[in-house]
Amino acid sequence: MDVSKPPSRKEYMTMQKGRGRGLFGVFPGRYPRELFWSHGVLPMEIWDPVLDTSGSGVHLQPTICSIVKAGLELIIQGKCDDLDGFLFPHTCDSIQNLGSMVRDYLDVSKPCLFFYPPKAPYGRASRVFFRRELERLALELEGIYGRPDRDALHNAVVQGREVQKTLAALYAARAEGRLDASNSEFYRVVRLVEYMHPDDMLPAMKEFLDQRTTNHSVRTPCLVLSGVLPNPEGLFPVLDQLGLRVGDDDLLSCGRRLSGETDSGLDALDSLVESILGMPACSTINSPIEERRKQIIRKTGRCSAGGVLFNVIKFCEPDLFYYPYLRESLRKQGIKTLFLENEVNRDISGQTETRIEAFAEMIRRRRE
Amino acid sequence: MSLTARARFRFMKDMGAPALMAGSRAFMRARGRRRAPGPDTAPPLACGRRLREIMTRHYFLSRYAKGAAPVAWVTSGAPVELLRAFGFYTVYPENHGALCGAKGVGARLCSVAERNGYSQDLCSYARIDLGVALSGNSPAGKLPRPDLLFASNNICQTVAYWYTVLAEQWGVPFLLFDTPFNHAGGPSGADIAYMTSQLEDMLPTLERVSGCKFRMKALEAVLDLSKETAETWGAVLGTMKAVPSPMTIFEAFVHLAPVVSLRGLPVALEYYRVLFEELNQRVARGQGALREERKRLMWDNIAVWYKVRDFSTLFAERGMSFVTATYTNAWAETASDMDAGRPLESIARTYSRVILNNSLGDRLRLMEQLIRDYRVEGLVIHSARSCKPYSVGQYDLKRLLLERLGVPSVVIEADIADERAYSEQQTRTRLEAFFEALES
Ligand code: SF4
Numbered sequence: 001m002d003v004s005k006p007p008s009r010k011e012y013m014t015m016q017k018g019r020g021r022g023l024f025g026v027f028p029g030r031y032p033r034e035l036f037w038s039h040g041v042l043p044m045e046i047w048d049p050v051l052d053t054s055g056s057g058v059h060l061q062p063t064i065c066s067i068v069k070a071g072l073e074l075i076i077q078g079k080c081d082d083l084d085g086f087l088f089p090h091t092c093d094s095i096q097n098l099g100s101m102v103r104d105y106l107d108v109s110k111p112c113l114f115f116y117p118p119k120a121p122y123g124r125a126s127r128v129f130f131r132r133e134l135e136r137l138a139l140e141l142e143g144i145y146g147r148p149d150r151d152a153l154h155n156a157v158v159q160g161r162e163v164q165k166t167l168a169a170l171y172a173a174r175a176e177g178r179l180d181a182s183n184s185e186f187y188r189v190v191r192l193v194e195y196m197h198p199d200d201m202l203p204a205m206k207e208f209l210d211q212r213t214t215n216h217s218v219r220t221p222c223l224v225l226s227g228v229l230p231n232p233e234g235l236f237p238v239l240d241q242l243g244l245r246v247g248d249d250d251l252l253s254c255g256r257r258l259s260g261e262t263d264s265g266l267d268a269l270d271s272l273v274e275s276i277l278g279m280p281a282c283s284t285i286n287s288p289i290e291e292r293r294k295q296i297i298r299k300t301g302r303c304s305a306g307g308v309l310f311n312v313i314k315f316c317e318p319d320l321f322y323y324p325y326l327r328e329s330l331r332k333q334g335i336k337t338l339f340l341e342n343e344v345n346r347d348i349s350g351q352t353e354t355r356i357e358a359f360a361e362m363i364r365r366r367r368e
Numbered sequence: 369m370s371l372t373a374r375a376r377f378r379f380m381k382d383m384g385a386p387a388l389m390a391g392s393r394a395f396m397r398a399r400g401r402r403r404a405p406g407p408d409t410a411p412p413l414a415c416g417r418r419l420r421e422i423m424t425r426h427y428f429l430s431r432y433a434k435g436a437a438p439v440a441w442v443t444s445g446a447p448v449e450l451l452r453a454f455g456f457y458t459v460y461p462e463n464h465g466a467l468c469g470a471k472g473v474g475a476r477l478c479s480v481a482e483r484n485g486y487s488q489d490l491c492s493y494a495r496i497d498l499g500v501a502l503s504g505n506s507p508a509g510k511l512p513r514p515d516l517l518f519a520s521n522n523i524c525q526t527v528a529y530w531y532t533v534l535a536e537q538w539g540v541p542f543l544l545f546d547t548p549f550n551h552a553g554g555p556s557g558a559d560i561a562y563m564t565s566q567l568e569d570m571l572p573t574l575e576r577v578s579g580c581k582f583r584m585k586a587l588e589a590v591l592d593l594s595k596e597t598a599e600t601w602g603a604v605l606g607t608m609k610a611v612p613s614p615m616t617i618f619e620a621f622v623h624l625a626p627v628v629s630l631r632g633l634p635v636a637l638e639y640y641r642v643l644f645e646e647l648n649q650r651v652a653r654g655q656g657a658l659r660e661e662r663k664r665l666m667w668d669n670i671a672v673w674y675k676v677r678d679f680s681t682l683f684a685e686r687g688m689s690f691v692t693a694t695y696t697n698a699w700a701e702t703a704s705d706m707d708a709g710r711p712l713e714s715i716a717r718t719y720s721r722v723i724l725n726n727s728l729g730d731r732l733r734l735m736e737q738l739i740r741d742y743r744v745e746g747l748v749i750h751s752a753r754s755c756k757p758y759s760v761g762q763y764d765l766k767r768l769l770l771e772r773l774g775v776p777s778v779v780i781e782a783d784i785a786d787e788r789a790y791s792e793q794q795t796r797t798r799l800e801a802f803f804e805a806l807e808s
């Protein structure tokens with residue numbers, strides 16, 4: 001696979017379907033990919049399908065975020081025929097109700113599964129509960145796909161660890177300025193996890209890492225990107241043009257799902273428990289703001305970023321609540337911030353472009 | 369806790385509050401301020417005065433609570449019984465938000481939060497509360513700073529984010545009671561075990577903050593009281609099954625305050641007993657809340673607080689009586705699960721099963737039940753900009769209730785407490801069309 005031009009989600013889905021793989025639609029955000037892989041099933045994450053979302057207005061208020069609208073639109077336009085079912089992780093009120101609505105009010109005639117990661121701070125009961133939740137989901141998948149091979153889950157967990165390790169290496173190289181890749185290229189590769197099987201995604205990521213890692217570090221002006229998604233598409237060309245590198249991110253779909261290393265001595269399910277509960281601080285799981293603040297500061301330090309770009313999805317409560325405090329505390333540390341409110345797949349306006357330019361200028365001046 | 373603060377609180381409780389009440393009664397008498405009934409409504413319930421006194425006293429005393437008792441800010445769906453067992457003085461920011469909305473100062477307080485970076489798209493209860501926290505201004509005088517924040521995400525995730533911000537703001541402990549959402553008709557054994565264990569884990573923090581030792585007996589007594597209060601509130605709502613209904617939902621929105629804010633305290637139970645009695649007398653006399661009850665309606669979602677009075681008049685003029693609401697029902701429907709014999713486990717079950725923590729399929733079934741029980745002929749759906757868990761799914765609910773029960777409905781796009789999100793013209797146009805459909 002040419003990693004600079006990976007197959008689109010649609011192309012990849014068709015290929016996989018042809019190979020007899022099950023496909024499952026997964027809404028944002030934290031869930032155990034490995035359980036699906038262990039059944040030979042591909043979780044296809046639904047974040048920002050490119051669609052006109054006007055049809056969703058029959059079901060959703062105008063004040064619902066564009067991710068939920070786009071996801072629903074995909075279903076009501078009948079573009080999910082290849083999927084065997086849907087998983088709705090409990091990420092926010094909107095996804096929670098969307099899942100319930102799709103199952104209870106719309107006639108989708110496909111299994112709708114739900115997954116509840118416990119909210120932080122994690123107490124002694126959280127791990128026990130979460131393991132049960134994973135067992136429940138595993139059983140539901142068994143009900144659809146049958147019992148997986150004995151070692152399948154273990155193998156999937158091993159692959160999952162490898163994916164996380166590779167992503168961590170990519171992010172480290174990026175932060176240190178040793179990855180010779182534009183912002184668009186970097187996120188194209190990082191986002192492979194949203195739809196590819198590890199058998200394909202791992203070699204592609206590793207190849208990219210090998211080919212693009214350099215011995216010297218380039219210290220171009222740099223920022224940390226916060227928000228939900230590296231979207232809209234138009235954002236990266238603007239940043240690339242301005243010579244601004246996204247050195248790291250605090251994105252719900254990317255950096256906030258990177259887990260640390262888990263103990264390889266754990267059984268498969270416990271390993272998943274540790275991996276998901278060990279993911280970085282996030283408003284969707286109610287992490288204390290202080291943890292999130294420290295996380296962002298750590299990231300800015302690691303890539304010597306001059307600022308943080310909050311690229312928040314309009315109507316996204318989890319992010320909008322945390323933003324004022326984060327901005328204030330970053331300001332106190334002398335870190336510049338820019339707040340953009342976007343909708344997925346909506347182009348960057350000229351006015352927004354001007355604001356980004358001014359922000360880039362500020363970061364550049366600060367470096368000098 | 370300080371001795372001086374305690375003495376001051378005691379004094380205010382025994383002397384200040386009664387004096388305030390007496391003064392306010394005298395003032396009302398002097399001004400002849402018993403609201404005259406409109407031409408289409410029965411005289412206001414006599415209980416209304418008692419309710420005003422209870423709530424005024426509660427907010428008045430809250431100003432002196434700091435230092436005299438441990439103070440907690442609590443969400444409406446959180447199991448406050450646990451805190452009562454430690455003697456916490458509880459403040460309900462949502463109830464306070466409703467109060468601000470009803471007094472027409474919601475938008476002003478929201479804009480304080482917005483000037484500090486909080487988006488206008490966030491829940492207005494939260495914005496009002498953050499506005500009050502940032503400005504110190506409140507129509508209730510002054511809210512005491514919390515020693516503890518206590519929330520449950522059984523109503524929404526919003527409260528978890530909001531209280532996380534408050535915890536940062538005040539630098540006080542925040543306890544979140546995490547209630548897994550019920551997609552399968554009710555909590556599983558694993559859910560109950562998880563929730564029960566969280567409650568157990570909260571005890572040391574509650575002991576530390578309150579300075580009181582936990583006594584199971586105290587919790588059991590509060591649970592008994594709370595259960596009876598919620599059941600009596602259920603009985604109060606049950607009187608509205610009568611034709612004509614002795615009270616409209618607009619009055620019920622107001623009489624809801626004690627079960628939300630004072631649940632687990634004797635005053636709330638005493639109050640509902642008196643209210644129940646008064647409503648029963650109305651039923652026995654065949655007296656309705658409206659002079660003529662021509663149609664019976666249901667309300668979905670939280671009230672539009674700044675429009676309660678206007679809506680009340682508008683619907684009364686047409687003989688349309690709201691006899692039930694999903695919102696008011698929420699504090700009664702799970703009361704039967706409370707069991708002082710299994711305190712923590714029954715708290716987990718009771719609070720996990722509230723309407724907003726149940727699937728939309730369950731909500732549809734509940735609404736169908738209410739429509740049948742209360743002989744509802746039409747439905748007004750408030751699509752509240754603030755509240756995603758209540759609002760997402762309402763458009764389909766409207767369609768399904770028409771298909772399944774033939775009940776017509778109208779959707780009003782508004783907000784609970786931020787009056788800027790309300791368009792008089794759009795609402796009037798929709799309501800006129802709805803009235804026509806109902807009459808045809
Ligand atoms: S963008 Fe925010 S509100 Fe929308 S689905 Fe994601 S977390 Fe939920």
Ligand code: SF4
Pocket residue numbers: 462491492493494523524525526527670754755756757758784
């Ligand atoms: S109005 Fe809705 S979002 Fe706001 S606190 Fe209440 S339940 Fe939560």
